[in-house]
Amino acid sequence: MDVGVRLELTTSTTSTLAIDEAETAETRIRRLVSENPVVIFSRSSSSSFCMCDVIKHFLISSHGAHPTVIKLDDDDEIAAANIGSGDAPTTFIGGTLIGGFESLVALHLGGHLAPKLAEAGAL
Structure with missing residues (x-):
């Protein structure tokens, strides 16, 4: 029984994100x-969401993409989204797990972030 499950969704686009509470956390995340x-999946804590804003604005949006940001409170959803024990947000591009802040910076510095965003249809 999911008691107090809180999944907060924000998006820069006009699409509607459906929440089906009958889904398992893993199915919902997938x-x-x-x-x-x-x-971008983030814990709802302020420190995690601050890093999420850095990823969103300075790495993703600076290329012209509009990421969907999902703040998670539920431990099952946090585990399903591959958010580790730290507060670093986790990013998926084109259905592929990219990882946290360091992974995105490495993609960006290597010149691979923009092509990956384009390949995913985000640009």
Whole structure:
């Protein structure tokens, strides 16, 4: 029984993100990742969401993409989204797990972030 499950969704686009509470956390995360070209999962804590804003504005949006940001409170959803024990947000591009902040910076510095965003249809 999911008591107090809180999944907060924000998006820069006009698409509607459906929440089906009958889905398992893992199914819900997989569906959201498959339906959106760029998804950033973050814990709802302020420090995690601050890093999420850095990823969103300075790495993803600076290339012209509009990521879907999903704040998670539920431990099952946090585990399903591959958010580790730290507060770093986790990013998926084109349905593929990219990882946290360091992974995105490495892609960006290597010149691979923009092509990956384009390949995912985010640009």
